[in-house]
Structure formats: structure tokens, C-alpha cells
Amino acid sequence: MSPESLSALSLSIRVALLATALNAAIGIPLAYLLARRRFPGKTAVDLLVTLPLVLPPTVTGFYLIVLLGRRGWLGGPLYSATGWSITFTWYAAVVAATVMALPLLVRTARAAIESVDRDLERAAHTLGRSEWRTALEVTLPLARNGIIAGLVLAFARALGEFGATLMLAGNIPGRTATVPLSIYTAVQTGESGEALGLVALLTGLSCAVLLVAGRLGARLH
Amino acid sequence: MGGPRTTPQSPPGSARLQVAIGKHLPGFALDVRWTAGDGVAVLFGPSGAGKSLTLACLAGLVRPDAGRIVLDDRVLFDAAAGVDVPPQRRRVGYVFQGYALFPHLSVAENVGFGLRDRPKAERARRVAEVIERLGLGGLEARRPAELSGGQRQRVALGRALAIDPALLLLDEPLSALDLPLRRALRDELRATLADLRTAAVVVTHDFTEAYRLGDRIVVYEDGRVVQAAPRSELLWQPASEAVARIMAIPNVLHGTVVKATPDRIQLRWRGQLLEAVNSPARAYLPPPDARLAFFIRPEYVRLIRKDRGLADPTHHMNVMHGTVVEEMDFGTTWMLRIRLDEPGEPAQGAFDLEVEVPHLVYEILEIERDRRWEFSIHRGSIHVLPG
Amino acid sequence: MTRMRAVLLALVLLTAAPVSAQELALSVAVSMKEATEEIGRVFTKTRPGVTMRYNVGASGDLQKQIEAGAPVDVFVSAAARQMDELEGQRLIVTATRRAFARNTLVAIAPGDSTLDLSRPATLLGARVTRIAIGNPKTVPAGQYTEESLRALGLWDGVRGKLVYAENVRQVLDYVNRGEVDAGFVYATDAATRAGRVKEVFRPAPDTYRPVVYPVAVIEGARQPALAAAFVELLAGAEGQAILRRLGFAPPPPGSR
Numbered sequence: 022m023s024p025e026s027l028s029a030l031s032l033s034i035r036v037a038l039l040a041t042a043l044n045a046a047i048g049i050p051l052a053y054l055l056a057r058r059r060f061p062g063k064t065a066v067d068l069l070v071t072l073p074l075v076l077p078p079t080v081t082g083f084y085l086i087v088l089l090g091r092r093g094w095l096g097g098p099l100y101s102a103t104g105w106s107i108t109f110t111w112y113a114a115v116v117a118a119t120v121m122a123l124p125l126l127v128r129t130a131r132a133a134i135e136s137v138d139r140d141l142e143r144a145a146h147t148l149g150r151s152e153w154r155t156a157l158e159v160t161l162p163l164a165r166n167g168i169i170a171g172l173v174l175a176f177a178r179a180l181g182e183f184g185a186t187l188m189l190a191g192n193i194p195g196r197t198a199t200v201p202l203s204i205y206t207a208v209q210t211g212e213s214g215e216a217l218g219l220v221a222l223l224t225g226l227s228c229a230v231l232l233v234a235g236r237l238g239a240r241l242h
Numbered sequence: 243m244g245g246p247r248t249t250p251q252s253p254p255g256s257a258r259l260q261v262a263i264g265k266h267l268p269g270f271a272l273d274v275r276w277t278a279g280d281g282v283a284v285l286f287g288p289s290g291a292g293k294s295l296t297l298a299c300l301a302g303l304v305r306p307d308a309g310r311i312v313l314d315d316r317v318l319f320d321a322a323a324g325v326d327v328p329p330q331r332r333r334v335g336y337v338f339q340g341y342a343l344f345p346h347l348s349v350a351e352n353v354g355f356g357l358r359d360r361p362k363a364e365r366a367r368r369v370a371e372v373i374e375r376l377g378l379g380g381l382e383a384r385r386p387a388e389l390s391g392g393q394r395q396r397v398a399l400g401r402a403l404a405i406d407p408a409l410l411l412l413d414e415p416l417s418a419l420d421l422p423l424r425r426a427l428r429d430e431l432r433a434t435l436a437d438l439r440t441a442a443v444v445v446t447h448d449f450t451e452a453y454r455l456g457d458r459i460v461v462y463e464d465g466r467v468v469q470a471a472p473r474s475e476l477l478w479q480p481a482s483e484a485v486a487r488i489m490a491i492p493n494v495l496h497g498t499v500v501k502a503t504p505d506r507i508q509l510r511w512r513g514q515l516l517e518a519v520n521s522p523a524r525a526y527l528p529p530p531d532a533r534l535a536f537f538i539r540p541e542y543v544r545l546i547r548k549d550r551g552l553a554d555p556t557h558h559m560n561v562m563h564g565t566v567v568e569e570m571d572f573g574t575t576w577m578l579r580i581r582l583d584e585p586g587e588p589a590q591g592a593f594d595l596e597v598e599v600p601h602l603v604y605e606i607l608e609i610e611r612d613r614r615w616e617f618s619i620h621r622g623s624i625h626v627l628p629g
Numbered sequence: 630m631t632r633m634r635a636v637l638l639a640l641v642l643l644t645a646a647p648v649s650a651q652e653l654a655l656s657v658a659v660s661m662k663e664a665t666e667e668i669g670r671v672f673t674k675t676r677p678g679v680t681m682r683y684n685v686g687a688s689g690d691l692q693k694q695i696e697a698g699a700p701v702d703v704f705v706s707a708a709a710r711q712m713d714e715l716e717g718q719r720l721i722v723t724a725t726r727r728a729f730a731r732n733t734l735v736a737i738a739p740g741d742s743t744l745d746l747s748r749p750a751t752l753l754g755a756r757v758t759r760i761a762i763g764n765p766k767t768v769p770a771g772q773y774t775e776e777s778l779r780a781l782g783l784w785d786g787v788r789g790k791l792v793y794a795e796n797v798r799q800v801l802d803y804v805n806r807g808e809v810d811a812g813f814v815y816a817t818d819a820a821t822r823a824g825r826v827k828e829v830f831r832p833a834p835d836t837y838r839p840v841v842y843p844v845a846v847i848e849g850a851r852q853p854a855l856a857a858a859f860v861e862l863l864a865g866a867e868g869q870a871i872l873r874r875l876g877f878a879p880p881p882p883g884s885r
Binding site: 138140141143144145146147148149150151159162163 | 298301302303328329330331332334335336338339340342344345346355356358359401402405
């Protein structure tokens with residue numbers, strides 16, 4: 022395998038891991054709130070979280086550029102203040118992967134949380150646990166398998182992310198060229214050997230991830 | 243909220259628990275007021291009447307729209323004053339209908355769940371104490387999935403008791419169990435509750451259970467209290483036909499008043515002139531010709547032996563004649579359905595009265611063969627239901 | 630629409646229908662898009678019933694498509710290499726191949742940029758953090774840029790700042806949006822966004838091979854006669870006049 026392929030692989034794994042970690046930090050609390058609480062704007066939040074799942078990745082990529090680009094709503098002030106912009110860096114790849122994979126985690130985790138018997142939570146309340154502690158000690162542990170399955174799915178999605186990554190991070194070898202992007206370039210330049218190697222790699226990785234997810238899903242029942 | 247004919251309640255001073263709440267849900271309105279003193283209060287009534295909702299309000303899991311809940315001089319809820327103590331601080335032990343045991347924790351961890359803020363040694367001690375008391379020794383490390391129904395019920399009870407609650411709430415504590423187990427545990431539960439000094443409220447839709455477990459029964463129907471009384475009073479003096487229906491009392495019949503005095507009511511039913519007891523405390527004096535509801539307990543109808551000649555008026559009151567048109571074998575008793583020798587439509591479809599006789603009596607009297615009977619009912623066994 | 634107009638429209642459509650079965654399909658490099666379309670309009674003005682269908686993309690992509698059997702009649706490439714490869718595989722009608730235009734590389738910056746980028750060496754400055762060029766692997770403009778930067782001795786210095794775009798228009802877009810500090814495009818591309826980007830310098834022409842645009846009829850084209858006629862128009866006086874106006878230079882003598 023060429024050094025470019027190895028660098029793409031290492032980048033892809035780093036990006037996917039970091040994206041999944043971010044998703045866990047944002048997605049699990051979000052899933053809990055959506056599953057258990059009513060709050061103003063809940064429908065809007067639900068919609069927003071689900072959008073990356075149904076919109077074409079390039080559309081999501083476009084919105085990310087509008088938000089985070091050098092002249093973006095958030096990216097602009099950041100650039101003016103610090104001279105730094107997230108576009109064309111591997112952080113942008115992480116952001117793209119996070120946003121695209123978030124709905125998968127939130128939906129799976131939310132379903133798992135909703136399936137926890139609410140009487141268990143009520144029992145915990147009568148026994149002195151605050152809502153927050155009940156979530157930590159009762160609800161989330163019981164939803165654990167579903168949440169893990171969601172994380173695994175999110176990881177797989179982050180690993181294979183292409184469209185939004187291309188738009189926000191570009192396809193820069195050694196810096197933002199993840200495995201999917203490298204496959205794209207290899208095919209375009211007719212390097213079929215290279216492409217094949219990368220495809221085999223990604224397929225193998227995805228299969229492994231799906232197997233793990235399947236095992237966890239089986240344990241749920 | 244409990245009509246003018248609700249039986250008088252315990253004097254306010256002795257009421258440990260005072261409940262007066264209202265709650266509106268789509269298609270249902272709860273509006274109840276009752277009190278309970280020492281001992282076990284049972285909320286009894288058909289499904290959907292608001293009993294479990296009341297328990298949830300008592301525990302603080304649901305917020306009523308209006309009213310007040312006071313326990314041992316502690317105000318748990320007061321809509322007007324804006325008081326709503328969260329469930330975490332009410333010190334209420336709750337046994338849920340499905341027990342709601344934490345499946346990922348062991349029996350010991352379940353029981354000790356509410357004792358988190360106590361020092362470790364004290365927690366362990368208390369858990370051991372409760373486990374011992376409820377006969378769960380040896381099961382400490384097991385998970386709920388590995389327990390039998392009866393064991394689970396006891397763990398749920400233990401978990402609620404471990405926190406030394408000021409109020410114990412049990413929602414259909416026995417309905418998840420099968421029949422033989424239910425009877426055994428019912429008595430066990432009765433004994434456990436009697437041992438405790440804690441005020442307890444039990445919800446059930448089974449009258450036998452209500453009678454066995456409760457000292458005081460609050461009858462719910464459609465979000466309202468239709469009668470709150472000590473259990474015997476409920477049994478013999480249901481406040482109305484509606485209550486009798488909830489209790490599934492058989493032989494609820496309708497007649498016409500002939501004469502009413504504080505002690506007795508004479509009435510006409512199916513061509514018979516019957517005499518029933520009245521209750522002076524109830525002050526129920528319907529005018530002549532008024533329509534009247536009453537019931538006769540099936541086990542108090544006496545079939546008269548034919549070898550002893552005619553009925554003796556001092557012993558036998560309200561004598562009637564009829565034919566057995568249907569019979570049902572319940573193992574230890576027979577239920578007979580008798581149609582009176584009276585022209586006209588029978589009172590309950592194809593028959594007039596349901597009569598319960600023990601197996602022994604059935605055999606001795608050879609009822610299988612001999613279907614025509616004379617029978618009597620003591621006036622004390624005919625109970626008038628205020629309209 | 631009035632009744633009369635409706636009837637006339639129907640008539641036109643009905644009579645036009647069988648004749649418009651004549652469709653000329655062209656694969657056109659991105660930087661030649663506007664020019665080809667304008668010349669195409671001239672082409673169809675004298676040929677009623679002929680419609681043009683343009684498939685625009687990076688020359689490398691277009692080459693791949695033709696190799697895979699894409700049903701196009703004409704290939705307008707932005708570099709000789711892609712055309713050479715097709716010629717090597719006998720996928721073009723060799724006799725029809727000609728060079729018809731030439732382009733120039735320019736360096737551009739966002740219209741509101743305050744950086745001093747007047748000379749190539751300024752790209753090495755610390756305040757220049759990102760430079761967009763076409764991916765040299767797949768975009769001819771990128772190849773030429775790399776060639777020029779190497780010749781100028783700047784390649785190693787700017788390598789870490791490079792952002793690769795999938796085609797020239799994307800480079801233009803990056804600069805236009807201010808995502809990068811500078812970019813390399815063709816003079817003709819810079820002209821399309823005149824207001825928002827500004828040209829900062831032109832690398833000396835001797836630092837890179839001439840950017841020559843070849844055109845050819847595809848072997849097995851469905852409309853060989855029409856295709857050949859279009860190529861003639863491109864190379865002829867009328868086509869050349871349009872190209873000049875859009876900023877293209879005539880092809881170097883002797884090129885194909």
C-alpha cells in the first residue's frame with residue numbers, strides 16, 4: 022500500500038473516532054431530551070437533527086460553508102479575530118463527519134431511551150433520585166446497548182463520509198484526503214490498483230463495524 | 243366530590259392523610275376528596291376510574307390542577323399556595339403495578355436504591371434487615387429476571403419500605419400474580435402492612451382483595467368518590483346502586499316502597515311483600531310508592547327443608563316459592579338460579595334470584611333431583627340501596 | 630396565451646419535432662464552457678432543427694467518460710494530454726483534431742484582499758496561508774500551475790499552502806468566496822468574475838507549456854457531419870473572433 026493510502030487510512034480513522042466522540046457528547050444528551058422532555062422548539066430541533074440524513078450531503082456541505090467558511094456567519098468573525106479558518110483543515114473533515122453522522126446516533130439512541138419503561142424512572146424519583154441522576158443511573162444504562170449500536174453506526178457513517186467533507190475540507194492529500202476522497206481521486210486518475218486497495222480497506226472496515234453493531238443489536242433482544 | 247349521602251368520615255383530628263384533588267385530562271376528569279387514618283386505605287373501583295392517577299398525585303409524579311394533599315401535617319401539595327413537593331422529597335414508598343424493579347441491578351441493590359445518602363454500613367444493615375423481614379434471604383445477588391413473581395413483589399415492597407417511608411402506596415400489588423399465589427401473598431401482605439405503623443394506600447379493582455387488605459375503602463367511579471367507609475359498612479351498606487354495581491353484588495333488584503320507618507322498610511317486589519332492615523343512622527325514608535333498589539346476598543337465602551313441615555314465621559321471614567331453572571357448580575358451592583312461582587317477567591332475565599348453597603347442602607337436599615323449593619330470607623339480609 | 634399563438638406554437642412544435650432529432654453532443658472542458666456555448670448558438674442559428682447538448686467538466690473526467698463509451702460527438706479539451714491519450718486509444722477521428730485556442734495562466738486574489746501579491750515570490754509570505762490550484766492529477770490548469778511554480782522555484786515553498794480544487798471553476802469559487810488568499814486560473818476564467826476577484830500577476834509564459842485547446846470529433850459519433858462542421862466553425866474566422874473577444878489567444882503555430 023502506498024504512503025498516500027496509509028496516510029488516508031490514518032486520517033480517516035482519526036476523523037471518524039473524533040467525530041464519534043463529538044457525536045457522543047452532543048448526541049446522547051440530545052437524544053435524552055428529545056425522548057423524555059417537552060420544550061419549546063422541540064419539533065424544530067428534531068427536524069434540524071434529522072436533516073443531514075435526508076438532504077444530499079452536498080447541500081449539508083453548502084450550509085456548513087455558509088456557517089463556517091472564511092466569510093461565514095461563524096467562520097467570518099473567527100477569521101477576522103484570529104486569522105484562522107476551519108476550511109481545508111482536517112478539523113473541517115471532523116465537522117462534516119460529525120454533522121452527517123449525528124442523526125444516526127440521535128435516532129438510534131432516542132429509540133433506545135424511549136423503550137426504557139418510564140415506571141422505572143418514576144420509581145427512581147420516589148426513591149430520591151433527581152431527574153439527572155435517574156438518567157445516569159437508570160435510563161442510560163438500560164438504553165446502553167441501543168446507544169452503543171448508534172455510536173457504531175455513527176462511526177461507520179463518519180468513516181464513509183464524502184460529499185460534505187469534499188465541500189468543507191477539500192481533497193488535499195496528506196491533510197484532508199480521507200479514504201473515500203482518495204478513492205474518488207484514484208478512480209479519476211485511472212489508478213485502479215490504488216483505488217482497489219482503498220476500496221478493499223474501506224469495505225473491510227465497514228463490514229467489521231457492521232458485524233459489531235449486529236452483535237450488539239442481537240444482545241438488545 | 244362524594245355526594246351528600248357519603249357516609250360520615252373519621253373526625254379530622256385522626257386523619258393522617260387528607261386528599262382533595264382535581265385533575266383534567268383529555269376525556270377524563272378527576273375530582274376526589276377523602277381522608278385516611280391509621281391502617282390501610284384501599285382505593286377500589288373499576289379500571290380507568292382514577293385510582294392509579296390518584297396514587298401518582300400522592301407520590302408527586304403527577305401534578306394535580308387544583309387541591310391539597312396533607313400527610314401527617316406536612317403539606318405535600320397545595321395548588322392555591324403554590325406548594326408542590328417533588329417526589330424525591332416526599333418520602334413516599336411506591337410499589338408499582340409491574341413492580342418496576344431495576345433489571346440491571348441485583349436484589350440487594352434494588353432494595354438499597356433509596357438509601358444512597360446513608361453511610362455505607364448503615365445502608366447494608368438496613369438492606370439486610372428488610373431482606374430478612376420479607377423472606378428474601380439468599381437472593382441478594384440475583385437479578386429480577388431470575389426471580390419468581392412472588393419474590394419480585396416482595397423485592398418491590400422491600401425497596402419501598404427500606405427508605406422508611408411516611409406513606410406507602412401500592413398499585414394493584416397482586417394483580418400480576420396468578421390466583422393461588424395471589425391468595426397466599428394477599429394474606430402475607432395483610433400481615434406485613436399490619437405490622438407497620440406506616441400509613442398505606444392500596445389500589446385494587448378486586449373487592450375480595452380490597453376487603454382483605456383494607457380497613458377503610460374508598461370507592462372510585464369515573465374520577466369521583468362514590469363512597470368512603472370502613473370495609474364492613476361498605477359490604478353491608480353500599481351507599482347506592484352504583485356502588486353495588488362496582489362491587490359486583492348479585493341480586494340487585496328493584497321494588498316499590500309500601501312503608502318506610504327508621505328501622506324497617508316494607509316493599510313490594512314481584513308480587514311479594516318483603517320486609518327489609520333500614521338504618522336509623524342513614525335517615526333514609528322514601529315515601530310510599532317510591533321506586534326502590536335493594537340487594538339480597540345469595541348465601542343468605544335459606545332453602546326450607548321439606549321434611550320439617552311448613553315454615554315457622556318467627557324463624558322464616560320473607561317466604562317465597564320458586565323453581566330452580568339453572569345451576570352452576572363452583573366446586574365448593576353451587577350457584578342456583580331460581581324463578582319465582584309468580585306470573586310475569588322474572589327480575590333478572592330468565593330468573594329472579596341467585597342463591598348460593600354449599601355442596602353439602604346441595605347433596606343433602608337432593609337439589610339435583612328436586613327443583614321446586616320454598617325459601618326464606620331474614621329481613622337483615624335484604625339491604626336497601628339509597629337511590 | 631391567445632388562441633392564435635397557441636395554434637402557431639403547436640404548428641412549430643409539430644413541424645420541428647421530426648427535424649430536431651438532430652442533436653449534437655459535446656464534452657467541453659470547464660474553461661471553454663462560455664465560448665463553446667456562444668459559438669454553438671452561432672452554429673444552430675443557420676441550422677434550424679439542430680440542438681446542442683453540452684457535457685461540461687474537467688478534461689480528465691471527460692476523457693474517462695469517453696473511454697467508457699459516453700455517446701458524445703465532439704471533445705473540447707483544455708490540455709493536449711487528455712486528447713493525446715484518446716488519440717492513442719483510437720477513440721478520436723485523428724484527421725479532425727486541431728488546436729483552436731490558447732489560454733494564459735493568471736494568479737488571482739479575492740477582490741477585497743489587502744495582501745501584496747504583485748509578484749510570484751509574494752506567495753511565500755507568511756500572511757498567505759492558502760493558495761487554490763486545480764488538482765494537478767486531474768485538472769490541466771493545475772498541471773500547468775505546478776509546472777510554472779516549479780520553474781519559478783516556488784513549488785516547495787508553497788506546497789504546504791496548496792488547496793486542491795476539482796476544476797478551475799472551483800478555484801475561482803474559492804477565491805471568490807474568500808476561502809483562500811490566492812488562486813491560479815485561466816485569464817478567461819478570471820474575466821467571468823471580474824468584480825469579485827482581481828488579477829494580481831501573470832506567471833511568465835516561458836515557465837509553462839502553452840495552454841493549448843485541442844478539439845476533435847469522436848470516433849463513432851452519431852452526427853459525424855455536424856461534428857466536423859462545428860470543428861470547422863471553431864477554427865474558422867467567426868469562431869476565432871468570438872474566442873478573441875472572450876480572452877483566448879490564437880493557437881501557437883504548428884500545434885494540434
